[in-house]
Amino acid sequence: MLSPDHPPVPRPRIGVLLMNLGTPDAPEPRAVKRYLREFLSDRRVIEIPALLWQPILRGIILNTRPKKSAHAYSLVWRDDGSPLAAITRAQAAALKDAFGPEVLVDWAMRYGRPAIADRVQAMKDAGCERILLAPLYPQYSAATTATANDKAFAQLATMRWQPAIRTLPPYYDDPLYIDALKQQLAAQLDALDFEPQAILASFHGMPLRTLELGDPYHCHCRKTARLLAEAMKERLNGRELLVSFQSRFGRAKWLEPATDTTLESLPGRGIRKVAILAPGFSADCIETLEELAIRGRESFEGAGGTHFAYLPCLNDADPGMAMLRGLIARELEGWLP
Numbered sequence: 001m002l003s004p005d006h007p008p009v010p011r012p013r014i015g016v017l018l019m020n021l022g023t024p025d026a027p028e029p030r031a032v033k034r035y036l037r038e039f040l041s042d043r044r045v046i047e048i049p050a051l052l053w054q055p056i057l058r059g060i061i062l063n064t065r066p067k068k069s070a071h072a073y074s075l076v077w078r079d080d081g082s083p084l085a086a087i088t089r090a091q092a093a094a095l096k097d098a099f100g101p102e103v104l105v106d107w108a109m110r111y112g113r114p115a116i117a118d119r120v121q122a123m124k125d126a127g128c129e130r131i132l133l134a135p136l137y138p139q140y141s142a143a144t145t146a147t148a149n150d151k152a153f154a155q156l157a158t159m160r161w162q163p164a165i166r167t168l169p170p171y172y173d174d175p176l177y178i179d180a181l182k183q184q185l186a187a188q189l190d191a192l193d194f195e196p197q198a199i200l201a202s203f204h205g206m207p208l209r210t211l212e213l214g215d216p217y218h219c220h221c222r223k224t225a226r227l228l229a230e231a232m233k234e235r236l237n238g239r240e241l242l243v244s245f246q247s248r249f250g251r252a253k254w255l256e257p258a259t260d261t262t263l264e265s266l267p268g269r270g271i272r273k274v275a276i277l278a279p280g281f282s283a284d285c286i287e288t289l290e291e292l293a294i295r296g297r298e299s300f301e302g303a304g305g306t307h308f309a310y311l312p313c314l315n316d317a318d319p320g321m322a323m324l325r326g327l328i329a330r331e332l333e334g335w336l337p
């Protein structure tokens with residue numbers, strides 16, 4: 001029995017926090033500006049000294065990009081909000097009862113809302129003595145995986161009684177992930193009304209310097225593509241699985257080849273029918289739905305392409321959800337009764 005003046009002690013539970021990048025609250029310049037200010041002030045994302053970078057960010061980028069990006073967001077916005085937020089919410093909802101009544105599953109965003117700090121605190125307040133942080137990035141990068149974990153640890157640093165923590169490792173070469181990609185890609189190719197001459201896997205780009213500094217992101221992307229191509233060998237039937245890197249930002253050199261120039265060059269090489277997927281994104285978002293499915297199609301067709309298909313991400317469809325259940329169950333081993 002607790003003495004009457006003892007603070008309440010909730011029933012011990014386990015938390016699983018799905019974390020993704022974050023997105024504006026509305027497809028409007030003010031909301032996009034707020035989001036970009038937080039995102040692009042992250043020293044894990046822009047590795048330029050703040051004294052040099054902040055004047056460029058505040059003086060130029062935040063006065064020009066929000067209007068353009070808000071328009072792009074408005075093209076893909078759904079009734080239930082930003083695609084990235086809506087899909088991540090659906091992933092968490094689908095996992096709600098997957099691990100038993102003692103396990104709370106929630107979701108949070110590194111930038112914007114729901115904030116990682118708030119959701120970690122809510123788990124602690126609900127009695128979670130153990131928390132699995134699950135950054136939903138198959139390929140590790142400091143700009144995504146590490147900064148999401150950093151944000152959770154910053155909140156833990158404020159706690160007297162800290163829960164025990166595990167973090168979901170990158171799963172770029174995990175058979176569960178490769179198999180989910182394979183299942184989904186095979187079904188998507190079967191459903192097309194044309195046979196693509198090439199299949200292009202487009203990963204989000206990173207500055208080349210991050211590779212030179214030791215970030216494993218580039219190697220993780222290449223290995224995912226190699227394993228997927230091996231798994232899809234029969235279905236590819238001699239066709240190569242092409243790899244490219246999208247969403248270049250700023251003036252520095254980024255990983256190559258770039259997705260936009262690759263799409264523009266394909267028709268000139270006799271490839272007029274293409275299917276494109278984005279295996280590094282666990283949920284469709286502005287970078288896939290606007291940059292690839294809308295602008296990518298325009299540049300491919302503008303260069304002479306005749307057939308273009310954008311193949312959606314794993315999202316909350318069955319293959320991706322089976323993968324997440326498997327990855328998370330493995331990380332919870334020894335914690336679950």
Ligand SMILES: C=CC1=C(C)c2cc3[nH]c(cc4nc(cc5[nH]c(cc1n2)c(C)c5CCC(=O)O)C(CCC(=O)O)=C4C)c(C)c3C=C
Binds near residue numbers: 045069141284
């Ligand atoms: C999947 C992995 C991602 C990596 C690696 C990544 C690196 C990275 N991104 C930027 C700049 C921007 N990214 C933006 C959007 C965005 N990026 C990712 C994922 C990765 N980024 C996602 C899932 C999203 C979508 C968010 C959404 O709301 O749908 C944007 C904002 C959009 C825009 O204005 O174009 C920027 C800017 C950098 C600089 C970087 C590596 C250093």
Ligand SMILES: [Fe+2]
Binds near residue numbers: 247
């Ligand atoms: Fe990005």
Ligand SMILES: [Fe+2]
Binds near residue numbers: 247291
């Ligand atoms: Fe983009």
